[in-house]
Amino acid sequence: MNNITKFILKLFSSPKIDMQENYLQVRRLQEFIQQPPKDSYRILDRQIYAEDMSHEIPVRIFQPKEKRSDEILLFFHGGGWVLGSIDTYTRDCIRMADKTGRAVLAVDYSKAPEHPFPAGFDDCFRVAEVLINRPELTGLHNAENLVLIGNSAGANLAAAVSLRLRDEGKQLPHKQILINPVTYWNHDERSPFQSVEENGYDYGLTNKKLREYMEMYAPDEKVRQSPYVSPIVADDLANQPATLIITSQFDPLRDEGEAYGQLLWQAGNEVRIFQAKNTIHNYLFGPISTDSDEKTYRLIEDYLENRLKGSDAYGEEKGYQP
Template identity: 50%
Template sequence: MNPFFKFILKLMSSPKIDIQEDYQSIRKFQQIFYAKPKRSYRILNEQIYSEDRSHKIDVRVFMPKKKKHEEPVLYIHGGGWVIGDIDSYTRACMNLADALGRVVYSVDYRLAPEYPYPAGLEDCFRVAEILLEQLEFTGPEDTSKWIIMGDSAGGNLAAVVSILLREKGLTQPYKQILLYPVTYWDHSEESPFDSIRRNGHDYGLTIEKIQSYMKLYVPDEAERKNYKVAPLMAEDLSNQPETLVITAEYDPLCDEGEAYASALFKNGNKVRLHRVENAVHGFITYPKFATPLDESYRIMNDFLTRN
């Protein structure tokens, strides 16, 4: 790893950053750093009602410069269920739409701690339902041809949405892509996954930060073992979409992401696992020419275009 980059990551790992105390300041910084997108014919802003019509859910639609494939992507952003939104992920989703040649729908789900579990999950599930309804009216005849994707906490939500769609007897995505997903509930030193201890101190995303995010998202510790929070705890992972799991070498979540890929495979699903070497957590938001992202785009395209 580049020594200067490692030094920057070390600074970002400072214990002075307290997620539970500083999450609002981080959100404000993101609002300043990620300016709202300029008017563009390639971006559409939509809203849908929650199932009980108590609130609206913002959805941003990204059209690729050159559309190559009909199957759309529902993208669920990361941020530990606490930070991140469709503005901070706009550049990432624009790049993703162009790289995959597909329309990308980005969902602005409710965030903790103002809206703890299961609020964000309910929003993501609702948008998945609406996307399916839209495909039935305006899309290809085969409405199963859609893709769900997410990174980090968004990868967690994407995985759980796929499980819930199966449980409710609804049409599932035909493929899912999970980028360095959260799949387990314990991120302490006692975690069964060595990458938590190996990578959990000096690479930006620390053990302390992960645990703080989890506490804000699911205050009830016992509830964190629920498969709707930790999908690796699910007793039945059969009949899931064909899955690509992408992990990062220096990510504390590396091992649990790979364990989820293994669990899916053992339950009879088609699974592809790819670890990006010399990479850290969160690279989906990097500039599109960054090596980890360029590599991931190639892997995603190969996975999505193969039958």
């Protein structure tokens, strides 16, 4: 990582930035910077009603230029459960669809702090359930090979949705891909994970921001210790989908993501864990495409195509297959 990059990251890591006070301004800035492209011939907007019919959940379907599989990627975006939308992630979802050759369905779930847990989680679970049972409501007609995929808070939601589907005896997704997932509820000095202290100050996403996001998402500390907020504390991690976990070397969430993968593997699940070297938390969804992005999408494509073997091309492999 060069000195200019380190300097910019340090600026964005300033403790003067308070997400609880400034999240609305950050949302507006994101919407201004990451406006969706005008061409929409491969984009289809739909709405799914919440289970209690209280509101509609917007979803956006992205078709790849070249379809190579009937698998559907159900995508939950990151942003600390507070930031982000299907508009700000439209460019990323188009790229994901084209790189993987699969349809991507992105969920615009309810955001904290206006809608704290379980609102956003319930929205994601509802869309997954509908896609499994009645895919025609989304305009898609084959959800047998459903893959959950998410980054950061979105990866947390994907892992939690898989757990709840298992707990309620429902059909599980075919696979899940968790990119820099939040898996634990605490990111202060009580955290058992070294990367929170090691990478929690100078790399954009700080442990202070993580605490602020978590406090907005789940204000009650006892609620934060639920497996549907902190999947790593679940008593039983058996019977989960085949899982790919991708972590970043300079991410405060690195260790808890890898630890979650290890626990999934110990519970008898098929797991692969890769650490992307010399990367920060949100590297795959940043404004500039890098060589690390290309390697990560090759990793994801090889995983989806069941041809993932060696790890040299992608980074250090940290996980195992039982």
